[in-house]
Amino acid sequence: MSTDAIAVIGLSVRAPDAGDADEFWRNLLAGRNSIHRLSEEQLLAAGEDPALIKDPHYIAARPLLDDVGGFDHTYFGISPRESELRNPQHRLFLELCSTALQHAGYEPSRYDGEIGVYGGCASDTYVDDHIRADPELLAQVGDMVALVSNNIDYLATYTSYRLGLDGPSLNVRTACSTSLVATHLACQALRLGDCDIALAGGVEIETPYGRGYRHVAGGIDSADGYCRPLDSEASGTVFGSGGGVVVLKRLADALADGDPVHAVIRGSAVNNDGAARPGFTAPSSEGQSRVITEALAVADVDPATVSYVELHGTGTQMGDPVEVHGLHQAMLAVADGELRSGSCAIGSVKSNLGHLGPASGIVGLIKTVLALRHESIPPTINVRTPNPQLRLEETPFKVADAVLPWPRTAGAPRRAGVSSFGFGGTNAHVVLEEAPSPAPPSERPERPELLVWSGTDREAEGAVRARLATSLAALPDRAAADVALTAQTGRRALPVRAALTFTRPAEAARLLADPDTAPTALSDGTPRRPVFALPGQGSQHPRAAAGLAAELPDFDTRMRECLGMFSDALGADLVTMWQQETDPAAVARTVHAQPLLFSVEFALARSLGVLGVEPAALVGHSVGEVVAATLAGVLPLADAVRFVARRAELMQGMPPGRMLAVAAGEDVVRELLVPGVAVSAVNGPGQVVVGGPAESVAAFRELLAGRGVQGRLLSTSHAFHTPMMAPAVAELTDLLAGCALRAPEIPVLSAATGRPLTDAQALSPRFWAEQLVEPVLFGHALDTLAGEEAARILEVGPGQALSSLIRRHPGLRDAGHRAVGCLPRPADAADGDRAAFLTALAHAWCDGADVEWEALPRPEDAHRVVLPGYPYRRREFWLPYAAG
Numbered sequence: 001m002s003t004d005a006i007a008v009i010g011l012s013v014r015a016p017d018a019g020d021a022d023e024f025w026r027n028l029l030a031g032r033n034s035i036h037r038l039s040e041e042q043l044l045a046a047g048e049d050p051a052l053i054k055d056p057h058y059i060a061a062r063p064l065l066d067d068v069g070g071f072d073h074t075y076f077g078i079s080p081r082e083s084e085l086r087n088p089q090h091r092l093f094l095e096l097c098s099t100a101l102q103h104a105g106y107e108p109s110r111y112d113g114e115i116g117v118y119g120g121c122a123s124d125t126y127v128d129d130h131i132r133a134d135p136e137l138l139a140q141v142g143d144m145v146a147l148v149s150n151n152i153d154y155l156a157t158y159t160s161y162r163l164g165l166d167g168p169s170l171n172v173r174t175a176c177s178t179s180l181v182a183t184h185l186a187c188q189a190l191r192l193g194d195c196d197i198a199l200a201g202g203v204e205i206e207t208p209y210g211r212g213y214r215h216v217a218g219g220i221d222s223a224d225g226y227c228r229p230l231d232s233e234a235s236g237t238v239f240g241s242g243g244g245v246v247v248l249k250r251l252a253d254a255l256a257d258g259d260p261v262h263a264v265i266r267g268s269a270v271n272n273d274g275a276a277r278p279g280f281t282a283p284s285s286e287g288q289s290r291v292i293t294e295a296l297a298v299a300d301v302d303p304a305t306v307s308y309v310e311l312h313g314t315g316t317q318m319g320d321p322v323e324v325h326g327l328h329q330a331m332l333a334v335a336d337g338e339l340r341s342g343s344c345a346i347g348s349v350k351s352n353l354g355h356l357g358p359a360s361g362i363v364g365l366i367k368t369v370l371a372l373r374h375e376s377i378p379p380t381i382n383v384r385t386p387n388p389q390l391r392l393e394e395t396p397f398k399v400a401d402a403v404l405p406w407p408r409t410a411g412a413p414r415r416a417g418v419s420s421f422g423f424g425g426t427n428a429h430v431v432l433e434e435a436p437s438p439a440p441p442s443e444r445p446e447r448p449e450l451l452v453w454s455g456t457d458r459e460a461e462g463a464v465r466a467r468l469a470t471s472l473a474a475l476p477d478r479a480a481a482d483v484a485l486t487a488q489t490g491r492r493a494l495p496v497r498a499a500l501t502f503t504r505p506a507e508a509a510r511l512l513a514d515p516d517t518a519p520t521a522l523s524d525g526t527p528r529r530p531v532f533a534l535p536g537q538g539s540q541h542p543r544a545a546a547g548l549a550a551e552l553p554d555f556d557t558r559m560r561e562c563l564g565m566f567s568d569a570l571g572a573d574l575v576t577m578w579q580q581e582t583d584p585a586a587v588a589r590t591v592h593a594q595p596l597l598f599s600v601e602f603a604l605a606r607s608l609g610v611l612g613v614e615p616a617a618l619v620g621h622s623v624g625e626v627v628a629a630t631l632a633g634v635l636p637l638a639d640a641v642r643f644v645a646r647r648a649e650l651m652q653g654m655p656p657g658r659m660l661a662v663a664a665g666e667d668v669v670r671e672l673l674v675p676g677v678a679v680s681a682v683n684g685p686g687q688v689v690v691g692g693p694a695e696s697v698a699a700f701r702e703l704l705a706g707r708g709v710q711g712r713l714l715s716t717s718h719a720f721h722t723p724m725m726a727p728a729v730a731e732l733t734d735l736l737a738g739c740a741l742r743a744p745e746i747p748v749l750s751a752a753t754g755r756p757l758t759d760a761q762a763l764s765p766r767f768w769a770e771q772l773v774e775p776v777l778f779g780h781a782l783d784t785l786a787g788e789e790a791a792r793i794l795e796v797g798p799g800q801a802l803s804s805l806i807r808r809h810p811g812l813r814d815a816g817h818r819a820v821g822c823l824p825r826p827a828d829a830a831d832g833d834r835a836a837f838l839t840a841l842a843h844a845w846c847d848g849a850d851v852e853w854e855a856l857p858r859p860e861d862a863h864r865v866v867l868p869g870y871p872y873r874r875r876e877f878w879l880p881y882a883a884g
Contacts, residue, residue: 004191004267005250005251005252005264005265005266005433006187006190006191006248006249006250006251006264006265007248007249007250007251007254007255007259007261007262007263007264007265007435008246008247008248008261008262008263008264008265008369009104009105009197009247009248009249009254009259009260009261009262010100010101010102010103010104010105010106010246010247010260010262011100011103011244011245011246011247011262011366011369012096012097012099012100012103012244012245012869013096013242013243013244013245013363013366014065014066014092014095014096014242014243014244015027015034015063015065015242015243015244015353015356015363016034016035016036016063016064016065016066016240016241016242016353016354017032017034017066018034019066019067020099020869021103021366021370024366024367024370025370025374025378027352028349028352028367028370028378028379029376029378029403031352031378031379031381032352032381033226033351033352033381033382034063034352034353034354035061035062035063035225035226035227035238035240035353035354036061036062036063036064037060037061037225038060038061038062038210038211038212039060040053040060042210043060043210043211043212045210046208046209046210046211047208047211047881048208048211048212052214053212055214057214057215057216058212058213058214058215059212059213059214059215059221059222059223059224059225059238060212060225061212061222061225061226061238062206062210062211062212062213062238062239062240062354063238063239063240063241063242063353063354063356064209064210064240064241065092065205065240065241065242067874068088068205068209068241068878069088069876069877069878070872070874070875070876070877071083071088071091071095071872071874071875071877072095072456072872072873072874072875073875073877074456074457074873075456075460075494075870075872075873076094076095076098076162077162078162080875080877082149083875083877084877084878084879085131085141085145085146085149085150085879086149086150086158086877087121087124087126087127087149087150088126088205088207088877088878089121089122089124089126089152089155089203089204089205089243090121090149090150090154090155090158090159091877092203092205092243093119093121093155093156093159093201093202093203093243093245094158094159094162094163095872096201096203096243096244096245097117097119097159097163097199097201097245098163098870099245099869099870100199100201100245100246100247101115101163101199101247102490102491102867102869102870103247103866103869104197104247104259104260104490104864105259105260105485105486105489105490105864105865105866105867106197106247106489106490106864107489107490107491107492108163108164108165109164109492110489110490110853110854111197113195113196113197114165114166114167114194114195114196114197115163115165115166115167115195115196115197115198115199116165116167116168116169116170116186116189116194116195116197116198116199117156117157117159117160117165117167117168117169117170117198117199118156118168118170118172118182118183118185118186118189118198118199118200118201119155119156119159119170119171119172119178119179119182119199119200119201119202119203119245120152120155120156120171120172120173120174120178120179120181120182120202120358121152121155121178121202121203121204121205121243121358121359122152122203122204122205122206122357122358123152124205124206124207125207125208126150126205126207127146127147127149127150127151129207129208129881129882130878130879130880130881130882131146131149131150131879132146133881133882134879134882137879137882152171152173153171154171155171155203156169156170156171157169157171159199165199167189167194167195167196167197167198168189168194168195170182170185172185172202173358174422174424174426174428175357175358175422175423175424175426176312176355176357176358176360176361176420176421176422176423177270177312177361177420177421177422177426177427177428178202178357178358178359178361178422179200179201179202179244179358179359179360179361179362179363179365179420180361180362180364180365180418180419180420180428180429180430181270181361181420181422181426181428182200182201182202182362183200183201183246183248183265183268183361183362183365183428183430184268184269184270184428184430185200185270186198186199186200186248187200187248187265187268190248190249190250191250196249196250196253197247197248197249198247198248198249199245199246199247199248200245200246200248200362201243201244201245201246201359201362202243202244202357202358202359202361202362203242203243203244203358203359204239204240204241204242204243204356204357204358204359205241206239206240206241206357208881209241212225213238213239215236219236220236220237220314220316221236221237221238221239222235222236222237222238222315223235223236225238226238226382227314227315227350227351227353227354227355227382228315228351228382228383229311229313229314229315229320229347229348229350229351229380229382229383230311230313230315230320230324230346230347230348230380230383230386230387230390230399231315231382231383231384231385231386231387232384232385232386232387232388233384233385234315234316234317234320234387235315235316235317236314236315236316237314237315237316237350237354237355238354238355239354239355239356239357240353240354240355240356241356242353242356242359242363243356243359243362243363244359244362244363244365244366245362246362246365246366246369248265251264255436258485258861258862258863258864259863259864260863260864260865260866261435261436262369262370262372262373262435263368263369263372263373263432263433263434263435264432264433264434264435264436265430265431265432265433266298266299266300266301266415266431266432266433267295267296267297267298267299267300267301267430267431268295268298268299268428268429268430268431269291269292269294269295269298269428269429270291270426270427270428271287271290271291271294271426271427272287272424272425272426272427273286273287273288273425273427274287274425277425280423280424280425281423281424282318283318283319283322283323283421284322284326284425285322285323285325285326285329286326287326287425287427288322288323288326288327288330288419288421288427289325289326289327289329289330289333290330290427291330291427291428291429292326292327292330292331292417292419292429293330293333293334294429295417295429295430295431296330296331296334296417296431297334298431299431301415301431301433302334302335302336303330303331303332303334303335303339303344304335304336304337304338304339304340304343305412305413305415306331306344306415306416306417306431307343307344307345307406307414307415307416308344308345308346308347308368308371308377308400308406308414308416308417309327309344309345309346309397309416309417309418309419310346310347310348310349310364310365310367310368310416310417310418310419311323311324311327311346311347311348311364311419312348312360312361312364312419312420312421313347313348313349313350313351313380314350314355315348315350315351315382317387317389320387320389320390321387321389321390321391323419323421324346324390324391324392324395324397325391327346327397327417327419328394328395328396328397331344331396339395339396340396341393341395341396342396342397342398343396344396344397344398345377345397345398345399345400345404346380346397346398346399346400347377347378347379347380347399347400347401348364348380349363349364349367351380351381351382351383352381360420361418361420361428364418364419364420365418365430365432368416368418368432369432371406371416372406372414372416372432372433372434372435373435375405375406375407375408376403376404376405376406377400377403377404377406378400378403379400379401379402379403379404380399380400380401381401383399383401386399408434408437413433413434414433414434415431415432415433415434416431416432416433417429417430417431417432418430418432439861441476441478441861442859442861443478444478444480444481444859446477446480446503446504447480447503447551447834448501448502448503448834448835448838449480449481449483449484449501449502449503449838450484450488450499450500450501450502450520450838450841450842451468451483451484451487451499451500451501451502451508452487452488452491452493452497452498452499452842452845452853453465453468453487453491453497453498453499454491454492454493454494454495454496454497454498454523455494455495455496455870456494456495456496456873457495457496458496459873460494460496460871460873461494461496461497461498463871463873464868464870464871465498465512466512466513467868467871468487468508468509468512468867468868469508469509469512469513470509470513470868471509471867471868472505472506472508472509472512473505473506473509473510475505475506475865476505477504477505477506479505479865480502480503480504480505480508481858481859481862482862482863482864482865483505483508483865483867484858485853485858485862485863485864486864486865486866486867487867488851488853488856489853489854490864490867491867491870492870493845493850495523495525496523496525497521497522497523497845497846498519498521498522498523498846499519499520499521499522499842499843499845499846500512500519500520500842501520501835501838501839501842520839520842521839521842521843521845521846522846523846523847523848526790526816526847527790527847527848528790528791528792528816528817528818528847528848529616529617529789529790529791529792529848530613530614530615530616530791530792530794530844530847530849531615531616531617531618531619531785531791531792531793531794532605532608532615532617532618532619532628532631532793532794532796533619533620533621533624533793533794533795533796533802533803533806533819534601534605534618534619534620534621534624534625534627534628534795534796534797534802535597535601535620535621535624535795535797535798535799535801535802536597536620536621536622536623536624536625536776537590537593537594537597537622537623537716537720538714538716538801539597539797539798539799539801539802540587540588540592540593540596540597540798541584541587541798541799541826542581542582542583542584542587543578543579543580543581543582544578544587544596544600544798544799544823544826545559545600545603545604545798545823545833546578546579546833547832547833547834548604548823548833548834548837551833551834551837551857552607552837552857553857554606554607554610554855555603555604555607558602558603558606558607559578559599559600559603560575561603562595562598562599562602562603562637562641563575563578563595563596563599565637565638565641566595566598566599566641566644566645569641569642569645569646570591570595570645570648570649572591572592574592574595574596574599577592577596578596578599588715588717589652589717590648590651590652590717590718591648591649591652592648593648594623594644594647594648594651595641595644595645595648597623597624597627597797597798598623598626598627598640598641598644600797600798600823601624601627601796601797602627602630602631602637602640604796604797604822604823605627605631605796606631608794608796608822610852610855611841611851611852611853611855611856612849612850612851612852612855613794613841613844613849613851615631615746615794616746616747616791617746617747617748617749617785617788617791618631618632618746618747618748618749619748619749619751619778619781619782619785619793620748620751621681621751621776621778621802622681622720622721622751622771622776623644623647624751624797625748625750625751625752625771626640626643626644626647626768627640627797628748629744629748629757629762629768631746632744632745632746632747632748632757632762633742633744633745633746634741634742634743634744634748634757634762635739635740635741635742636739636740639739639740642735642739643732643735643736643739643768646731646732646735647728647732647772650725650727650728650731650732650772651718651720651725651728651772652717652718654718654724654725654727654728655693655718655724656694656717656718657691657692657693657694657697657716657717657718657719657722657724658691658692658693658694658697658698658713658714658716658719659680659689659690659691659697659713659714659716659719659720660689660690660691660697660700660701660711660712660713660714661687661688661689661711661712661713661714662688662689662690662704662709662710662711663686663687663709663710663711663712664686664688664704664709665685665686665688666679666682666688666779668709669688669690672700672703672704672707672709673690673700674696674699674700674703675696676692676693676695676696677690677691677692677696677697677699677700678690678691678692678719678722678723678775679775680719680720680721680722680775680776681721681775681776681777681778682775682776682777682778682779682780683776683778683779683805684778684779684782684805684808684809685779685809685810687779687805687808689714691716691718691719691720691721691722691724692719692722692724693719693724697713697719701713720772721771721772721773721774721775721776722773722775723773725772725773726772726773728769728772729766729769729770729772729773730769732765732768732769732772733765733766733769733770734765735765736765736768736769737765739765741762741763741764741765742762742763743759743762743763744757744759744762748762749781749784749785750781751776751777751778751780751781752767752770752771752774752776752777753777753780754777754779754780754781754783754784755780755781755784756784778802778805779805779809782805782806782809782811782812783811785812785817786809786811786812786814786815786817787811787815790815790816790817791817791818792817792818792819792820792843792844792847792849793806793812793817793818793819793820794819794820794821794822794840794843794844795819795820795821795822795823796822797822797823798823798826799821799823799824799825799826800821800823800824800825802819802821803819803820803821806819807819818843818847820839820840820843821836821840822836822837822840823836823837824836
C-alpha cells in the first residue's frame with residue numbers, strides 16, 4: 001500500500017429523498033429516481049411566475065431536498081436570528097461536516113491534531129431574495145451581516161469556527177467539479193502535513209427553491225425532466241439540491257489509530273482544459289484524458305485493475321461521448337497490457353439525482369465508496385439504449401444498468417475511478433481502492449464497559465438512545481470496548497446525558513430498547529460539582545481495589561508507591577498484604593487498616609484526577625480527613641505517610657476498648673452517657689457511635705436497652721476518637737511540628753469541626769493530633785455541605801458506607817446532592833471493582849464533569865466503530881420572500 005494513500009474514515013450525505021448515507025444507498029440499489037415532478041400548486045407556493053408555468057418549454061421537475069430549510073440551531077449553539085440569516089448552504093455544509101465527523105468517530109474538542117476543511121457551494125440568490133429585498137430587515141441587520149451570513153467565501157471558515165477546527169479552512173470554487181477538487185486539495189494537505197484530518201465536500205441548494213426551469217434547445221438542461229447519462233435519448237441534466245462530505249486521514253495514521261476505513265484514495269489529479277475546446281463551457285476529451293492519466297500515474301495503478309468508474313455523466317449528447325472517449329484514451333495510455341472488453345463498469349449518480357452542482361463530485365465519490373464497502377455497484381437508471389456515439393464495443397466499458405455484484409477477491413483489490421468536470425474546464429479525477437482487509441479479531445475477556453450518550457434536551461436524549469438500541473443489536477460481542485471508545489471520545493457531550501454499563505452490545509441494545517430499564521446514570525437537569533468523600537477505618541477489607549488495580553495501571557502504580565512508602569515506615573510488606581491477605585482480621589488491625597485505606601483513597605483520587613474528575617471540595621471520615629488534607633495540599637505525601645503510619649502504630653498500642661453504634665440523636669445520646677463512655681462519631685441524624693472501656697460500653701448498652709434505644713457493638717479492638725487515645729496526642733503533635741503544613745488548595749469540610757477547614761487549623765499540628773481524642777462530626781460536615789451548591793459526592797475508597805450515610809441525610813437529599821461509591825461493597829468486590837468505578841464515572845459525567853475518556857485503558861486493538869449520528873431536531877429557518 002502506498003505511503004501516500006489516504007483513508008476515507010467517515011462520510012455524510014443529504015440528497016433528494018435521502019436524509020443520510022444509509023437511505024442514499026438503499027435508494028441507489030433500488031434504482032430510485034429522485035428528480036421530483038412538481039405540481040402547479042407546489043410551483044405557485046414556491047413563488048413561480050404563473051405565466052412561466054404555462055410556457056410549453058417549462059419543465060416542472062427538480063431534485064428537491066427534504067427539510068431544506070430545517071436546522072438544529074440548539075445542537076450547534078446558534079441563535080434563531082442568526083440561523084434564519086445564515087445561508088441555507090452554510091447550514092447544510094455545517095451539518096454534513098458534523099455528521100461526517102461523528103461517522104468517523106471523532107469529536108473535534110477531544111482530538112489533539114488539526115482538522116482542515118475544504119469545501120464549496122453554489123452562488124445563490126438567498127441574500128438578495130430574502131434579506132436585501134426587504135429594506136426593513138436589511139436596515140435592522142446591516143449589509144455587512146447580510147454579506148458575512150451568505151457569502152460563499154465563508155462556507156468553510158464558518159464551519160471551522162462553529163466546530164472548533166483549527167486546521168486549514170479553504171473555500172473552493174471550480175463550478176461543477178468543486179467538491180472533487182476540494183477532495184484533491186484535502187488529500188494534498190494531508191500528505192504535506194498541513195493537517196491530520198481533513199473534511200472535504202460541497203453543497204448546493206438551488207434558489208429560488210422548489211421551482212422548475214425553462215428548457216432551451218441545445219442547452220444543458222434536460223428536455224423532459226429526466227437525466228439519462230449514457231442513453232441514446234439523453235437530452236441534458238436537471239440541477240438540484242444536496243451535498244456530501246468525507247473525512248480523510250493518512251492511511252497509515254488511520255490504521256494506527258483504529259479508525260474505520262471505508263475506502264482508500266490511491267491518487268488524484270486536477271487540471272484545466274485550457275483553450276483546446278470548442279467554447280468556454282464545452283468539455284474537452286483531451287483535458288479529461290490528461291487528468292485521468294495523471295491520477296492513474298500518481299496512484300501507480302494499472303487501469304486493467306479498475307473495475308468501475310463513476311462518470312461525471314451530465315447526460316448530454318456532447319458530454320457523454322467526450323467523457324467516455326477521454327476515459328478510454330487515458331486508460332490506454334497508462335495500461336500495461338490489453339484492456340478486456342466489458343471489464344470496467346461505468347455509471348453516474350446523476351441518473352438518480354440530477355446534477356447537484358458543486359456537490360456532484362463528492363456525491364459520486366460517496367456512492368463509489370459505499371459500493372466498495374457493500375461490494376455492489378448500483379444501477380445507472382434511465383438507460384434504455386446506450387448512446388451509439390459512446391462506441392462502447394471498442395472500449396473495456398459496460399454500462400452498470402443493473403445491480404452488479406462486486407465482491408472482494410484475494411490478491412486483487414477492487415479499484416474505481418471518480419470523475420468530475422466543471423464549467424470553465426477544471427477537471428478532477430480520484431482513484432479509489434477497497435479498504436484493507438481487517439485483521440483477524442483477537443480474543444477479549446468479557447468485562448463491563450460504559451456506553452455514554454447525550455442530547456440537547458430529554459426528547460433528543462431519548463432519540464439518541466433509540467438509535468443506539470437499533471444500531472448495537474447488529475454488533476458482535478467483542479465490539480463492546482469499541483462501542484465504548486467511540487461513544488465516549490467520538491461524540492459531543494450535550495446537556496442531557498445518560499450512561500449504561502454493559503458487557504455485550506446485544507445486551508446494551510436490549511436494555512436501551514426497554515422503556516422500563518433505567519440507565520446506569522441519567523442527568524436530571526441539575527449540574528453538580530464533584531465532591532470527594534473519603535471513608536475511615538471500618539471500610540477496609542481484604543484485597544480492596546485489587547480488581548481495579550488490574551484494570552487501571554495508573555491506580556496500580558500509585559497504590560504500590562504509597563504502600564511501598566508505608567512498608568518502609570512500618571517495616572512490613574504491605575504490598576503483599578494488599579494483594580494476597582484474605583483474613584479480614586489481619587487487614588482490620590489498625591496498623592494495617594489505616595495505611596491500606598490511605599493508599600486506596602489517595603491513589604483512587606489521583607487516578608480520578610487523571611480522568612478529569614477533580615474535586616471541588618473534600619470531606620473525610622477519621623483517617624479519611626488526613627487523605628483529604630493530603631489531596632488538598634496541606635500535607636506532602638511523604639509527611640502524610642509518616643504521620644498515618646505512626647498514628648496507626650500508636651492507636652494500635654492504646655488500651656483496648658469497645659465501640660457501640662446507637663440509633664438515636666446526638667442530644668439524646670449525650671444526655672444518657674455514663675462515665676468512661678464518650679461520643680466517638682456523629683454520622684448523621686440518629687446515627688451516633690460511642691466508645692470507651694468494654695465494661696463501660698456494656699453498661700451503657702444496657703441503659704439504652706432499658707430506654708428502648710438500639711445499640712450495636714462494632715467489630716473494633718479500640719475506642720477510637722475518645723479520651724482513651726490521649727497518650728498518642730503529644731507524640732503526633734511533635735511529629736507534625738516537623739512537617740511542611742500548608743493552607744488547603746481545595747476546600748475541605750472538616751469532620752473534626754463540622755465546618756470548612758480554616759488555614760489556621762490546617763497549619764496547626766495539634767489540630768490534627770487531637771482528632772484522635774475528639775469525635776468525628778461527619779454528620780455535622782454533611783449538614784454544612786447540604787447548604788452549599790449541589791454536589792455529586794463520590795465515595796473515594798473501599799465500600800459504600802459513606803454513600804449510604806449521605807443518601808439517608810435528608811438535608812443533602814432535599815438540596816439535590818447525590819452520592820455514589822467508586823468501589824463496590826465488600827460482598828461484591830470479587831468482580832465488581834470495574835463496574836463500580838465506571839458507574840461512578842458515569843454519574844460524574846452525567847452531572848457535568850468533563851471526563852477525560854481517552855485516559856481510560858482499553859484493549860490494544862480497540863478501534864472506532866460506526867455508531868448512529870445525532871438525530872438533528874430541525875426547525876424551519878427560511879426567511880419569506882420580500883413582498884412585491
